[in-house]
Amino acid sequence: DIVMTQSPDSLAVSLGERATINCKSSQSVLYTSNNKNYLAWYQQKPGQPPKLLIYWASTRESGVPDRFSGSGSGTDFTLTISSLQAEDVAVYYCQQYYDTPITFGQGTRLEIK
């Protein structure tokens, strides 16, 4: 199984500041035949289902604010929120869909400092 490890487990950032969440996979999720990283990011607010933010490691889902960006390749990935807004308080998960079992990181709780 591909193990996904996020860091940190929790993060407190001031409004308007940058938030950075890291995700590391135990093996590469880059499919060389199409040069795509099979990595997605989700946001989950309390009492709600997860919401897709990013897929292919760096493609923003339609309607997602451009302050959210994804980067990385192979085994190391980053979700960046360029200027934190109050509505960004949530738990964030990375996910690999390179192989079954599909696996998620343990989640990173983002709060306002």
Add this chain to the structure above:
Amino acid sequence: QVHLVESGGGVVQPGRSLTLSCAASGFTFSDSSIHWVRQAPGKGLQWVAVISNAGGIQYYADSVKGRFTISRDNSKNTLYLQMNSLRPEDTAVYFCARGGALIGSWFDPWGQGTLVTVSS
């Protein structure tokens, strides 16, 4: 608008069975693989199972293999999860989520979830 609605959750005793349903609307159901994902209270996300768009391929997490069965009825735009031999550790909110035409795809959207509690 793409919409997924789960139903069938509830309280069940250990060792008993339960079947969850996921009703889909707003897209061509038979074009998409569909997944079940669960979330134990206060915990993270755990993928449970996936079924291909035509229903011929299924994959399961090791923790449910042999006990859970995923199926779909494309004529009814509905996904199912038959859960047998339930254990307390199966207690969770169960979400269905749309995948892509291929099984290796991101999930979008997710349903609101249905709570399954396994307790005597």
